[in-house]
Amino acid sequence: MRLLRPNNSRTGIPGCAGGTGVPGWVVFAQWIRKAIFHLSFLICHFSLQQDGGGLRTASFRKGTCALDVHGGRYLNAAYVLQIGRQAGRSVLRVFLLLAIGSSVGTAGVSPASSDKFTHLTAKLLAVRHSTKAGETPAVPVICASPFTDNDFAQQPSPSPTPARIGKSYNSEAPNKKPPPPAPQGQSPVTYSDITASTGISFKRAPSFTSIKYLLEAMGGGVAMFDYDNDGLMDLFFTNGAALKDPMPKSEAPDKRDPKFWNRLYHQKADGTFEDVTETAGLKGSGFSMGVAAADYDNDRFTDLFVTGYGGNYLYRNNGDGTFTDVTKKTGVGGSGWSTSAAWLDYDRDGRLDLFVGRYVEWDFDAGSVYCGEIRPGYRAYCHPDNFKGATNLLYHQRADGSFDDVSARSGIEEPGGKALGVGLGDFDNDGLIDIFVANDSVRQSLYHNKGDGTFEDIAISSGAGYDENGKTYAGMGIATADYDNDGYLDLFITTLSNETYPLYHNDRDLSFTYTTNSAGVGQITLLYSGWGAHFIDADNDGLRDLFVAQSHVLDTIEKTNPYLKYKQPPLLMLNTGKGFVNVSTSAGPAFSNALTGRGAAFGDLNNDGQADVVIASLDGPPVVLRSNGLKAAPKNHWLGLSLIGSKSNRSGIGARVTVTDSLGRKQIFDANTSGSYLASNDPRIIVGLGAASVQKVEVKWPSGVVQVITEAQLDRYLVVDEATVR
């Protein structure tokens, strides 16, 4: 069909510009044609106004008006008005599509149940109008026509159906308006965004492309660790790499440009940071993702393991401010797309082993599949369902410092997972460290350490594999801690919007109960998408609170869902002892700043006993949040613990610390640097005590040694050295 070509610039419409020097009958004919076009356009909008929520969006292009039909309990209708010219005659065609209780969207290649409707919908472009329920859509004034000659010219579709279509994340607006968010509580603490005063100038470069490679949307990572043993936490950030658009499968991401380097920042005595990346030799290679810090060779200096797409890197800390790439020598390079990693001594031989989570089997060819709506501006990042899961890796450290890949024989090599977050903890208090893996949109994994060098995935039998309805969710970040102080580690996982963040209470028998809703987390997190997360005792009252770095994964989400935001502010949920309350709004202006938050590292940057946070953004500078502690005096007491293993691994990873306060309350902590998302945390433990003092600190080292300390001074760090045990 040849489409009509009205001349918008010379309409001759009364009250509008243009129209001079054109014969009257031509002007009249054009006016009639234009009136027909605008009439159909107005019908679109009129239909929207009349709809009770079933019809949601309207588009107009090339003389075609179409309303997307969305499922619901209503009788939905869609008009498709097509105005054109056939066999020398002007033709007005009206298609009416009725759908009762069906679910018809515009995502994918053939979203509609009617071929005709599908065909027309696929051609829709450019002018899109969305309305929220209860709002009146803007109706354009005829004089301010959004159309040009080109809109009506005969031309090939500017959005040809892509060769390969994939599934994106669900981005459609729900039929019902989401329930109101949970009421906010008053935060007892505040945080200050001190990024500007830290001297950190790093800005992460993800290399956005028009292809929307999933890789672009998943970084970056951050580590909080003390690489020079000066007692001050330093920071390491992972970065992307240059990608071509499109990127040939045979080429590797290029990190040579300094804007793509990973960055190491040394904290100076005055609390500011200096970039020591080049001196340290940590510019990195490839498209980096996560980081795990620990002293793997027990030489007193913390080393770095950096994951990424295409391979991983182990940097040995030389103790003089420089690092050496020992990846090949140690054999931990791996392959594929690695995400979060964790150092652990799973066989308690005194040498740290390494667990590496891998995401999906992905390359730049497979990753170029088209996902999202087929029209400019609506291409979206692909859902992991489009790709097979990648197996995780477990490396056992030999006595010579090299590593043996024991993934298969240890039982963790499971192809079904799509790992993003890795958390450690002894969930059954048997003295052996277990591994929880947050998987994206498939079952979660809980690898129970059997004590014989093997693990068994007990996620299903434990009840932590799915949500309370047996459904999968997009597990991304993870936090492990005993939030109710019953002596058993619990689990918290961050997910996408409309999934709510799962909180699992440990029932003490290697089973978990989904307590998201009963603990108040569900109503708070329904519309949020979380990445890095950690249990921190923000007010040091002895109850672990929750901090989450947030952002939706789809940068197009606001175009298709009026209730969700792409950039989201951080979330602070206070543990009241009866559940969690959102106290973000009153915790400082930093909690009103929307970010593309990804990884987040937690620890004490200024050694004041208050947990600080560093958030790595997807596409910008990090955010450094310093805790100001309690708003009102007196401040709660705290005790910091810094573990130094001797018979056990020097980092003390895997040690179980039990602190009994003067009121007889007990808190447990499992020492490690893992958790969150793509991040590595301050290895030290901060114990919030409220008004109490310390009665006893018991450390069960991985070696089996038990150390008891009865005299611990308050409000300072205590170094606990395994070697001092007699």
Place this chain on the structure above:
Amino acid sequence: MIRGKRIVLTTLASLLLSFSAALVARAQDRGVVLAGAELTRVVPSSFYFQGQSAPTQIRNSAAARFGTSRYVIVGMVDTSGYAADVRAKYEGFFITDSPITLNGSELAVGAYGFGFSNDGKLNILNLAGKELLSVSTTNDKSMKRPRPLMMTKAGDAIRLYSGREYAVIAAK
């Protein structure tokens, strides 16, 4: 007298035989949920539906045997290669090698697609995607460890669960 005894014995034997036959028939109809090697042996690695074959998910598959040799195998399929409208209705495969009932509705021998819908239905589709059967599901609020797909024994029948929603499969 002897004849009378014979009649009584014959009657008793007939009754015993009938009872045994009924027991055997009942045993043949009794469902057993398969696990481990028995399960992996019967689950196909891929399944054809509406124009393409797609890999199945063994971790989200379940099977039951009725009697000694009648099988019902159900599993989720990796539907990522399908268009959105297909994915909206098609979750996996449903194979039965003997006539069965689903919530009392008959289903003939065959290989089908299936999908649990949000409005509480289990829909059985032919391989062209046409809906053949739709039964209402029951929500099991007492279910302790729901999973995306599983079977449990319920008397002689089998419950096919998707999360907390289930339909009952029985031999016909």
